[in-house]
Amino acid sequence: MPACSTSLKRQLDGLDIGCHQKTCRRCRKYRRKAISFQPFLSLEISSYSVARNEEASNLSPKAALHTKQVVSMKNEQLPGSRRSSFQIASCRSTGAMRVLWWLAPLFLGSLAGAMCPPRCECDDAALVVSCEDAQLEVLPIQLNPEVETVRLRGNRIASLEFSMAFYTRLRSLDVSANVLQNLGPGLFQDQRRLMELNVSNNAITMISPEAFSGLTDLRALDLSSNQITSASEGGVWKGLESLWELDLSHNRLDALSAEVRRKSSRWDDDSDCAPLRNLRTLILDGNIFSFPPSNCLAHLDSLRQLGLADNRLTFIGEEAFPATMGELQTLNLQGNQIASLTPNCFSNLTKLQVLDLSDNNITFVPTTSLARLGALQDLDLSGNPISRIAPLAFQALFELRRLRVSRLSELEHIDPRALVENVRLEEVRLELCPRLKRLPPRLFHSNPLLTRVALRGNALQTISAGDLPLRQLRFLALADNPLRCNCSLLWLWKLARSSAQKLASRNPPSYGNHTPTWAETAGGATCWEPVPLRGTPVYKAPEETVGCEASWATVLMVTGVVLSLFTLTCAILFYCGGGGRWCRAETTDTPSSRINGIKEHYPQPPSSNMYHQHHLLHHHHMGLGPPHMWTDPDQVVPPEYEYATTDGGLISVKKPSTSNSLGVYV
Incomplete structure (x- = not known):
């Protein structure tokens, strides 16, 4: 057998080859270069040789398609080792060709198994290839060209160039957790059917303009957990008109597009974000935004979900969310440094249902700003330094279902009328507030739909049965509160005992599959006092401890x-x-002071000297006595009713029934 045919046979057997100078002149120039052949390269060589003599082999349609695909590869698209393999195969020895004709059917007969790289799982029926954690350094090119789903997570792939052109029917590609550093222009030019692309957890620092220009059907793009510093270069998002979900979280972005000019009342249509007009979900968590990217958000009139958590936002102004964002339903502002919100900052978000303002620097409930959100259903204010929840703090939130006000380290007081207008409230989480020692009475009695209340980790010492709507509650959490187990918790102790008795009366099968409810365990409440019972569940406390009978x-x-x-x-x-002296005010002996004192308590009679004289006489000699009467100074008074005073004046003291001409002073 000629030397070239022997070398090719060794290649097909997966052995290391090296041409010999004495036996093959055509292969002499490869004498010093040993090529380490993998099984899939040997298959490519056989396919290349057989493709030139299709009449001499009996190939299936799928095998023929694969061989044509391999033959169509250009030499400049292949690494050096692969280019050398094809040059070796150019030895046109008749014996070598005959050997290949005999061996090709043996390899192509089991084409599916030979095309699957080691540590990979290939399903030709479902057109799915999974090579997760397979230690690959390049995207394999010997896979089924009709494959639709390729998973390459957790490898050491540094580049996707020279490989993507082989798979034009891809629907989903996952190359996350590799070592990709950049996405070049036109990299996905041939993947017009691709709908999901995941390149997260790589080392990408830059996205070239028009890198996604060929992805006309792409719906979801995940670029999270990279090191992208800028995405505002012109044409970065070009070609993504069909994109619905874009995840750029945990990068180093501070802008999404360059500054643009306004045209009258509308934003410039030439903005970099204009191709994202159909975007529904935008996740920008974990970046370095100081302000919401309003210039880009103005083009996203289909946006439903926006994530700006864990950024550097300090202020939310009126222009933060443009009027085009009227379809937004979920807004996440958690983990920023927001200290103030303008009254109209949410006025354009008329359909917002979920708002997360947790872990910021808000010191009071922004009632005026929240009142603009008439459709809000889920509100989270946890982790803020709020010290007081005022009356009607959640005013006009008639659709509110879930309220979270946990981890409020400064909270000390809650007004009983705070939740009066939230008639659709179903769940309240008021947990881990170390300064909250008392629950307002009847706080939840204006919420007829409330079924879940969490009060864990507060400083509550006692809870009254009237503080909670017990008849409608389905879940109650009271753990980690310093409760005093005395007669004030008798209602909770009886509730747990009654629930346990009802459970014991059930059939044994249902008892075995039963999950304890809050009533059976008293909501997880434990005793803090008295000290001997510290840590004991309330429902296990002795009856004499929580009993109310007195000795x-x-x-x-x-x-x-x-x-x-x-x-x-x-x-x-x-x-x-x-008439004791403790019950009347002290007065002086001067006539004027006495007269003024009487004027304050009684109607004033006509002014006369006779009245003043009678006043002095009455207080000095008569006590409070019977009703007082006075007459006109010119009136004749019968002798029996005349009383002389020290200054010679006359005082008339007659009973009211004696004469109608006399005035009566009581």
Whole structure:
């Protein structure tokens, strides 16, 4: 057998080859270069040789298609080792060709198995290839050219060039957790059917303009957890008119597009974000945005979900969310440094249903700003330094279903009217507030649909049965509160015991599959006081601890205190009713002070000297006495009713029934 045919046979057997100078002149120039052949390269050589003599082999349609695909490869698109393999195969020895004709059917007969690289799983029926954690350094080119799903997560692939052109029918490509550094222009030019592309968790620092220009059917693009510093270069998003989901979280972005000019009342249509007009989900969490990217958001009139968590936002102004964002339903602003919000900052978000403002620097509930969100259903204000929840704090939020106000380290007071207008409220989470020692009475009695209440990790010492809507609750959490196990928790103890008795009366099969409800465990509440019961669940506390029966000594002591208070009260009332000095104000002896004192409490009679004289006489000699009367100074008074005064004046003191001409002063 000629030397070239022997070398090719060794290649087909997967052995290391090296041409010999004495036996083959055509192969002499490869004498110093040993080529390490993998099984898939040997298959390519055989396919190349057989493709030139298709009449001499009996190939299936799929095998013929694959061989034509291999033959169509250009030499400049292949690495050096592969280019050398095809040059070796150019030895046109008749014996070598005959050997290939005999061996090709053996390899092509099991084409599916030979095309699947080691550590990969290939399903030709479903057109799925999975090579996760297979230690690959390049995207294999020997896969089925009709494959639709390729998973290459967790390899060491540094570039996708020279490989993507072989797979034009891809629907989903996952190259996450590799070592890709950039995405060059036109990289996906031939993947017009691709709908999902995941290049997350790589080392990408730059996206070249028109890198996605061929992805006309792409719906989801994941670029998260890279090192992208800029995506505002012209044409970066070109070709993504069909994109629905874009994930750029955990990069180093501070802008999505260059600054643009306005045309009258509309934004410039030539903006870099204009191709993203059909975008529905945009995730920008974990970047370095100081302000919301309003210039780009103005073009996203189909946006439903926006994530700006864990950025550097400090202020939300009126222009943060343009009027074109009227379809937005979910907004995540968690983990920023927001300290203030303007009253109209959310006025354009008329359909917003979920708002997350947790872990910011908000010191009070932004009632005015939230009142613009008439469709809001889920609100999270956890992790803010809010010290007080005022009355009607969540005013006009009639559609609110879920409220989270946990981890409020400064919260000390909640007004009982805080939730009055939230008639559709179903769940409240008020947890981990270390300064909240008391739950307002009847806080939840204006919420007829409330079924879930979480009060874990607060400083509550007691809870009254009237504080909670027990008849409608389906879930209650009371764990990690310093509760005092006394008669104030008797209702909770009885509730747990009653629920346990009902459970014990059920059939054994249902008991075995039953999950304890909050009532059976008293909501997870444990005793903090008395000290001997610290850490004991409330429903396991002894009955005498939570019982309200008092001893005879206690009854006598309480009775004595009550009687003492009653006696003291009666004495005070009796003394005041008898005209004691404690019950009337101190006055001076001057006539003017006495007259002024009487004027304050009684209607004033006509001004006369006789009245003043009678006033002095009355206070000095007559006490409060009977009703006082006065007459006109010119009126004749019968002698029996005349009284002389020290200055010679006359005073008339007649009973009211004696004469109708006399005035009466009481």
